[in-house]
Every structure is written in C-alpha cells, then in structure tokens.
Amino acid sequence: MSITQINRIRINEGLFDLSIDLAKGVISRITPSHNASAGVNTGDARDAGGLQYLPATTDMHIHLDKHFLGEPWRPLQPFITLPGQLAFEKSMLASLPTTAAERARRLIDLLLSHGTTKIRTHVDVDPQIGISHLEDVLQVREEYRGIMDIEIVAFPQQGLLRSDSVSVMKNALRAGAEYVGGVDPAGLDRQVDRCLDVTFELSAEFNAGVDLHLHDPGHLGLYTISRFADLTAQAGKGGRTAVSHAYCLGQVTEAESRELAQQLKANDVAIITSVPLDRPMPRVDQLVAEGVTVHVGSDNILDAWSPFGNGDLLARGAKLAEKFGWILDDQLLQTYPLISAGPLTPKEGDAASFILVPAANAKHAIASAPQREAVFSGGKLAGGKWAEAAKEISYR
Numbered sequence: 001m002s003i004t005q006i007n008r009i010r011i012n013e014g015l016f017d018l019s020i021d022l023a024k025g026v027i028s029r030i031t032p033s034h035n036a037s038a039g040v041n042t043g044d045a046r047d048a049g050g051l052q053y054l055p056a057t058t059d060m061h062i063h064l065d066k067h068f069l070g071e072p073w074r075p076l077q078p079f080i081t082l083p084g085q086l087a088f089e090k091s092m093l094a095s096l097p098t099t100a101a102e103r104a105r106r107l108i109d110l111l112l113s114h115g116t117t118k119i120r121t122h123v124d125v126d127p128q129i130g131i132s133h134l135e136d137v138l139q140v141r142e143e144y145r146g147i148m149d150i151e152i153v154a155f156p157q158q159g160l161l162r163s164d165s166v167s168v169m170k171n172a173l174r175a176g177a178e179y180v181g182g183v184d185p186a187g188l189d190r191q192v193d194r195c196l197d198v199t200f201e202l203s204a205e206f207n208a209g210v211d212l213h214l215h216d217p218g219h220l221g222l223y224t225i226s227r228f229a230d231l232t233a234q235a236g237k238g239g240r241t242a243v244s245h246a247y248c249l250g251q252v253t254e255a256e257s258r259e260l261a262q263q264l265k266a267n268d269v270a271i272i273t274s275v276p277l278d279r280p281m282p283r284v285d286q287l288v289a290e291g292v293t294v295h296v297g298s299d300n301i302l303d304a305w306s307p308f309g310n311g312d313l314l315a316r317g318a319k320l321a322e323k324f325g326w327i328l329d330d331q332l333l334q335t336y337p338l339i340s341a342g343p344l345t346p347k348e349g350d351a352a353s354f355i356l357v358p359a360a361n362a363k364h365a366i367a368s369a370p371q372r373e374a375v376f377s378g379g380k381l382a383g384g385k386w387a388e389a390a391k392e393i394s395y396r
C-alpha cells in the first residue's frame with residue numbers, strides 16, 4: 001500500500017491537500033482543501049483531519065554503533081577519568097551479542113518513528129576494532145538508502161594520536177566515511193596543534209569534512225575552536241566543518257564567546273549541540289544572533305556514557321527552546337532550522353519528507369512535541385501511528 005494523496009493537512013493557517021509523486025519522492029501538488037475530502041480514506045488517499053505539517057527532522061550527532069537499545073539493562077560506572085571511561089566502554093561494546101549493523105538498524109528505526117530522516121553518525125574506529133563498525137554502518141546505509149540520509153564520520157574515539165589511529169582513519173575514509181572525526185585534542189591527545197594539523201591533513205587527503213567532539217573546557221577549548229576555524233579557512237573547508245559540544249563556549253564570558261562566534265560565522269564553521277542539562281553549553285541564542293550555523297543532535301542514547309535519550313529531535317528542540325527561554329512565537333519558530341533542513345511551508349517539488357502531528361500550529365508543535373501520527377520519507381510512509389496501524393512500514 002502506498003499513499004499518494006493526503007487531504008486536509010494544516011500548513012500555516014490553512015488546510016491543504018497534498019499529492020505525492022512516489023517515483024520522484026516529492027510533493028507534486030498542493031491545493032487548498034475542500035470539504036468533500038473530509039473522512040475519505042480510500043485506496044491511496046488519506047484524510048489528515050487537520051494534522052499539522054512539519055518538516056522531517058535532522059539529527060546531526062548520533063552514534064549508530066554503540067548503544068544498548070534492545071539489550072538487557074547494563075548498569076553504568078561513575079565517570080572518573082576519560083581514559084578509564086574509554087576502557088569501560090570498549091569492554092561493554094565487546095560484550096554485546098549484537099553486531100554494529102544490528103544496532104544501527106535498531107536506532108535508525110527508532111529515529112524514523114520520531115520523524116528523523118537525515119542523520120550524521122560518528123562511527124568508532126581504532127587499531128583494535130579496525131573499521132569493522134564502519135563496514136557494518138556502510139552496509140546498513142545502503143539498506144536504508146532513499147529513506148534515511150546518512151552522513152558518516154570516522155571517529156577515533158580512543159584518541160587520534162594517543163591510540164595511533166591515523167592509519168585506521170585513512171582506511172575508514174578510503175572505505176567511504178565522508179567526515180574526519182576527533183575528540184579533545186588537549187584532554188585526550190594532549191597535543192592541540194599537532195592533533196588539529198593531522199586532522200586537517202586527513203581531510204585534505206580524502207576531500208572530507210571535519211566534525212570534532214570537543215569537551216575541553218574554558219580558554220583551552222576556546223583556543224582549540226579558534227585554531228579549528230583558522231584551519232577551516234586555510235583549507236577552504238567552510239561549510240564542511242563543525243565542532244560538536246563545545247561546552248567551553250558556555251564557560252567563558254559573553255564577550256569572549258561572541259568574539260569567537262564572529263570567527264565561526266566568518267569561517268563558516270557549525271556548532272552542534274545535544275542540549276545537555278548537566279553541564280555548560282554554548283549560548284545558542286548568541287550563536288544564532290551572530291549568524292552561526294547551529295545543529296542539534298541526540299548524541300548518546302542508552303550507552304556506556306548515558307542511560308538517557310530517546311532519539312526524539314522534536315522533544316530535544318523543545319528542550320533547547322525552553323532552556324533559552326524562547327517562548328515568543330518567533331523564538332519558537334527559530335528552533336526549526338536547528339532540528340530540520342526542511343521548510344515549514346512546503347512547495348510543489350519539495351522532498352516529501354515530513355511529519356504530521358496533532359498541534360494547533362508549528363509553534364505549538366515545537367513547544368509540546370506531540371506524538372507523531374505519520375512520518376513520510378521520500379514519499380514513503382516510514383513511521384508514526386499510521387504506519388503502525390497499517391502494520392506496515394513501507395521502507396521494509
């Protein structure tokens with residue numbers, strides 16, 4: 001069963017009927033609704049009954065290969081040192097009965113059920129596991145092609161220099177990862193400039209983007225981001241680099257973080273946040289005001305680092321809006337570009353990747369993160385209650 005006509009969808013203040021071109025995966029026609037379509041659920045047509053249209057969400061920081069979804073509960077240990085935590089995670093992952101491919105499918109299905117149709121996943125590589133996780137995720141990416149758009153970051157979780165991961169990173173980039181990852185050039189590798197230089201050498205050699213995990217605090221972190229922005233400009237990589245977490249931007253003064261925000265804007269470096277509650281985070285309102293590209297991601301979901309997270313980007317967007325006191329209509333709406341690449345007002349020819357939710361309007365939807373009635377990806381029904389009711393998820 002395929003749905004090619006959805007009637008009475010709420011877009012802005014009106015009700016509209018949408019036609020879907022399944023072959024192209026796009027919205028082929030949008031017309032004002034007429035009452036005759038009320039209650040009509042026949043063949044390939046559905047009555048949305050006034051459900052609100054939202055663009056599908058984008059999760060720009062996830063780890064497909066290292067969660068425990070679907071596994072028996074595993075108690076965590078206190079975080080004392082980063083190397084200790086890394087060893088703990090490695091032993092936990094080695095004990096899992098599932099392959100990285102099975103874990104990736106579980107998490108992708110969860111993300112689709114919430115309405116996420118594009119992700120950036122970091123995938124662990126190191127000299128012990130080699131690129132085995134990456135090969136699994138590359139295979140799963142093919143299985144979901146056309147349904148879940150997946151960017152892959154080769155991630156030297158054990159430290160790029162510390163764990164001697166440069167050659168395995170080259171293997172990963174050769175195999176198909178399109179981003180060079182990294183973590184804490186100071187805190188883990190203890191060589192900020194050397195670590196960043198090697199990272200950008202890898203990105204140049206493989207024409208890759210860069211996405212760096214950065215937890216290093218205060219002015220140490222600030223220096224690292226500033227160097228990262230310089231190297232982005234030198235390499236001509238503006239628009240293809242990002243710093244994830246960047247807690248330091250919430251630890252220095254507002255004047256200091258504004259100055260760095262202006263450098264990020266000038267050099268087109270994005271900041272990606274998981275909206276942590278338990279530590280300082282970048283001043284997203286300041287970054288947005290300065291024109292910096294900001295994305296939101298789930299990061300850890302039930303893994304060795306955190307038992308929290310459910311992969312719901314609409315809920316995470318609501319958390320961000322609440323944290324920064326975005327209660328006015330315009331403020332609520334400015335959350336969407338952080339969690340989605342799609343428009344709130346679709347036009348004919350746009351990708352048919354959207355969510356239908358019970359909400360009065362898009363402002364209400366971001367504030368309340370309601371249940372997903374339907375999720376469409378590339379024109380196909382991919383999640384939500386409609387898919388469950390049909391006992392069919394059409395991407396399978």
Ligand SMILES: [Zn+2]
Pocket residue numbers: 061062063122213299300
């Ligand atoms: Zn991460």
